Amino acid sequence: MARTRSLSAGRTSTAGRLLFVAVALIIILGAAAAAAPWISPFDPTVQNLEARFQPPGRTYLLGTDNFGRDVFSRIIHGSRSALLVGIVSVSIAVTIGMIVGLSAGLGGPWTDQALMLVMDGLLSFPTILLAITVVSFLGYGLTQVMLAIGIIYSPVFARLVRAETLSIKTEGYVEASRCLGTPILKIVVRHIVPNLLGRVVVQCSITFALSVVIEASLSFLGLGTQPPTPSWGLMLKDSRNYLAQAPWMALYPGVAVALTVLSFNIVGDSLSETINPRLQKR
Amino acid sequence: MRRISRCKIVLPVIVLIVLAGGFLAAGGQEEKARQQVLNFALQGNPDTLDPHKTAGTLTFQTLKSVYDTLVEPDMEGRLVPALAEKWDISPDGLSWTFTLRRDVVFHNGDKLTSKDVKATFDRIMNKETASPKAADYKAVQSVEAPEDYTVVFRLSVPNSPLLATLASGWSAVLPKSLIDAGHDFANKPVGTGPFRLTEWVRDSRVTLVKNPDYWMKGLPKLDGVNIHIITEQTVMIQALLGGQIDAAYRIDSKDVPTLEQNPNTKVDTKLSAMNLVMSINCSRTPLSDLRVRQAINHAIDKQQVLDVVYGGGKVIGTFMDYGNPYYKDFAALYPYNPNRARQLLREAGVGPDRVFELFLPQNYELHVKAGEMYQAMLTQVGLNVQIRMIDWSTWISDVYSKSNYDLTVIGHTGKLDPDGILGGYGVAARRYVRWENPRAAELIVKAATVSGFEERRKLYDEVLELMAREVPFMYLGTPYEYNGLRNNVVEFRMTPNLDTFDFRWTELR
Numbered sequence: 107m108a109r110t111r112s113l114s115a116g117r118t119s120t121a122g123r124l125l126f127v128a129v130a131l132i133i134i135l136g137a138a139a140a141a142a143p144w145i146s147p148f149d150p151t152v153q154n155l156e157a158r159f160q161p162p163g164r165t166y167l168l169g170t171d172n173f174g175r176d177v178f179s180r181i182i183h184g185s186r187s188a189l190l191v192g193i194v195s196v197s198i199a200v201t202i203g204m205i206v207g208l209s210a211g212l213g214g215p216w217t218d219q220a221l222m223l224v225m226d227g228l229l230s231f232p233t234i235l236l237a238i239t240v241v242s243f244l245g246y247g248l249t250q251v252m253l254a255i256g257i258i259y260s261p262v263f264a265r266l267v268r269a270e271t272l273s274i275k276t277e278g279y280v281e282a283s284r285c286l287g288t289p290i291l292k293i294v295v296r297h298i299v300p301n302l303l304g305r306v307v308v309q310c311s312i313t314f315a316l317s318v319v320i321e322a323s324l325s326f327l328g329l330g331t332q333p334p335t336p337s338w339g340l341m342l343k344d345s346r347n348y349l350a351q352a353p354w355m356a357l358y359p360g361v362a363v364a365l366t367v368l369s370f371n372i373v374g375d376s377l378s379e380t381i382n383p384r385l386q387k388r
Numbered sequence: 389m390r391r392i393s394r395c396k397i398v399l400p401v402i403v404l405i406v407l408a409g410g411f412l413a414a415g416g417q418e419e420k421a422r423q424q425v426l427n428f429a430l431q432g433n434p435d436t437l438d439p440h441k442t443a444g445t446l447t448f449q450t451l452k453s454v455y456d457t458l459v460e461p462d463m464e465g466r467l468v469p470a471l472a473e474k475w476d477i478s479p480d481g482l483s484w485t486f487t488l489r490r491d492v493v494f495h496n497g498d499k500l501t502s503k504d505v506k507a508t509f510d511r512i513m514n515k516e517t518a519s520p521k522a523a524d525y526k527a528v529q530s531v532e533a534p535e536d537y538t539v540v541f542r543l544s545v546p547n548s549p550l551l552a553t554l555a556s557g558w559s560a561v562l563p564k565s566l567i568d569a570g571h572d573f574a575n576k577p578v579g580t581g582p583f584r585l586t587e588w589v590r591d592s593r594v595t596l597v598k599n600p601d602y603w604m605k606g607l608p609k610l611d612g613v614n615i616h617i618i619t620e621q622t623v624m625i626q627a628l629l630g631g632q633i634d635a636a637y638r639i640d641s642k643d644v645p646t647l648e649q650n651p652n653t654k655v656d657t658k659l660s661a662m663n664l665v666m667s668i669n670c671s672r673t674p675l676s677d678l679r680v681r682q683a684i685n686h687a688i689d690k691q692q693v694l695d696v697v698y699g700g701g702k703v704i705g706t707f708m709d710y711g712n713p714y715y716k717d718f719a720a721l722y723p724y725n726p727n728r729a730r731q732l733l734r735e736a737g738v739g740p741d742r743v744f745e746l747f748l749p750q751n752y753e754l755h756v757k758a759g760e761m762y763q764a765m766l767t768q769v770g771l772n773v774q775i776r777m778i779d780w781s782t783w784i785s786d787v788y789s790k791s792n793y794d795l796t797v798i799g800h801t802g803k804l805d806p807d808g809i810l811g812g813y814g815v816a817a818r819r820y821v822r823w824e825n826p827r828a829a830e831l832i833v834k835a836a837t838v839s840g841f842e843e844r845r846k847l848y849d850e851v852l853e854l855m856a857r858e859v860p861f862m863y864l865g866t867p868y869e870y871n872g873l874r875n876n877v878v879e880f881r882m883t884p885n886l887d888t889f890d891f892r893w894t895e896l897r
Contacts, residue, residue, distance in 0.1 A: 152764065153761065155696060173761065173764070242779075246776070246777050247776075328750045328777055329777075332774075332775050332776065333756070333760050333763075333775050333777075334764065334775065347621055347622065347753075350646075
C-alpha cells in the first residue's frame, strides 16, 4: 500500500516537473516573441555575405545561414510567426467551431445533420493536403496560412462543442431555466458555454501545437511565410541543401519546433487530466 | 570450446556470403557495361512530350534524342545538315528549298518523305495546335512538297532567324500518317531520332532505347538511356556518388568540390547560354523613370550574387549571354554603387512609401535565393521591396503574359539566333518588361530580314547598347553550368545555346 502510494506520488511529481518545464518554455517563447527586436543580437534579415556558414560560436551563438544571417536571431524572430499563427488560427477555429457546434447542438435534427456533414467532410481530408488546397485558392502568405489552419481545425471544435452541448442541454438546470422562459441566447451564454469552455481550452492547446507544425510545413513547401521574414519552416527549407555543410541550419529551427509543440502538448494533456474527472488520478 | 567452434562455422559462412555478394555485384556491373545504358538524372518532369505544344526546356531536352530536325547545330553552334542533306535560299530570300536524306525511317517504320515535313509544319502553324512557338514561323507563307525528297518553304518576307528555328526542338519532324490519325504525341512520341521512347512515368522516369535504324551510321553508341527525374539536389548527388546514376545535368555549385574530390566522379564545367536578370516592369510608375531603373542596377552587387547563388559566372551589362557571338560588353555602364543608387532615387523622389512587389517563381530555387539577395540589397539603398512567392503557372499567366508585377527574377535561356532573344523588345505590348523604344524595335525587325553575320551584328550592336542604357532589366550575368559525371562517362555533349543533351556520341567505358 505504501509502495503504491509512493509510486503514484513519484509519477505525479515527474508529470508536475514536466508541466513546469513546459510552461516555462511557453513563457520563454512568449517573452522571446514579444521582445524579439531587443534581445536578438543581430537583425534577422540583414545579409552578411562575409559571414556565410559560420559554425555556432561566440559571435554567432547558433551559427549563420547561407546568406550570413544569424540563426539565433532568426529563431527568436521566427517564434513570432509561430505564435501569431497559433493564436490567430486557433481563434478562427474556435470561433467557427463554436458557432457551428452550438447551432448543431441546439438546432433541429436537419440543421444538425447538414452542419455535421460539412464538418465531417472537412475532417476526412488529410490536414496538409487540405491546407495546401486552401492556400492555393487564397494565395501564398502568412495571412492565408492562418485562415487555412483556422478552417481546417474548425471541425474538431465543432464536434466537441456539439457533443458537449447535446449533453449539457439535457441537464436539469438547463431544462429548468428553459421552463422559466429564459431566452435561448441567455441560456447559451449563462449555462452552456461556461460548462464546455474547459474542454475547448484543452483542445486549443493541442490545436495550437498542431498549427505550429502546419505553419512550418507550409513554409517549408514555400507556401507559407514569405522570405525574408524569418519562420522556422522557412529556415528548415533553406537548410535542406546545406545539410552536410551547415547542419546547424537545420538542427536549431528543428529543435525550436519540437520543443514548442511538445510544450503545448504537455500543457494540453495535463489540463485535460485536471478537467476530466475520469482521467484524474486520486 | 564450443564457442570457438561456433565461430569457426559462422565466420566462413559470413565470408562466403560477402564474397558471393561481391561477385554478384561485379557480375551486375559487367552486365551493365555490356548493355551500355546511361542512367541520367534530370531535375524536372517535362510538361508534355508533344514538341509542338510547349515552350518547356525539359521537353526539348528529353525529345532531342527522339526527334530530328531538318538542320541542327553542331558543337560550335553552326547550323549543319540533319534530315535535310542540303538547302538553297533563293536570291530574294523568299523561297527556301530543302533536299531530304533518303535513308531516314521513323520509329513506326514509315519512310521520311517531304509529305511528313509538310504535315509537320502545317501542324505547327495550324491555329488549333496553339504552338507557343508559332510566332517563330510567322514569315512562312506555305510549305510545299513538290517531290518526294524536296521541301520548299515560301516566305512572305526574308527571315534569317528561320534557319535557327528549323534547327530547334520545336521544329521536330513528325510522321504524317500519325498526325492524320490524331496520334497522342503528348505521351507517345514517334520520331526519327537516335532513341525510341518506350516509357514515360510522370515525375519518375523516361526510358529511351537505341534506334538500330538511325540514319547516322554507328550512332548512337549507347544501347539506351534511363532518364531519372530527381528533383532533390541532395538525392541527385548521393545517387551520383553511389553510382546509381552516371550523369546529372546542372548540379549545384556547392556540390562541385564533393564530386571533384571523389575518385569516381568528375565535373564538367562550361559557361551556359543563360541571361540571368531581374526584370523591371517599365510601364509602372515610378519604374518608368529611367533613374529608378538605373538605381536598381547600381544597387546590386552582381558578381556577389552570381558567386553566392548561381555558382559563379560572368557579369553582363545588356540582354545577351556572355558567350554569344553577338555579345557586346556594357558591364561597366552601371557598376555596383549603392551611394549612386541612393542619389538617383532621391532625385526621382522614390521613398519607402512606395512598395515594390518582387515576384519569385517558387519552383526555381536559385532565382528565389537571388531574389532574397536582391531584396536585401535594394532595401540597403532605401527601396521598400516585398517578396511574393508564386507558382510557375501563375508566373507564366500573370507575370509573363499579363505583366502584373513590379519586379521579378528569372533566367532567359539561350537561343540559336539572336532574334530569338531580342525579338519583340522595344514594343511595350509585346514583351513582359513593357519597354518602349521605337528605334530598338525597328532595328530588331530589320536585323531579322538581313542576312550575314557582320551586317546583322551592326544592327544588334545598337540594339544592345539601347538596352544597356535604358535598363528594362537588372542584368546579372551568365552563370557557369556544372554537370556531374561518373568517370566512365565520355562524350557527354550539350548542344550549344539550346541547352539540350546530345547522347548520340556518349559512351560508358
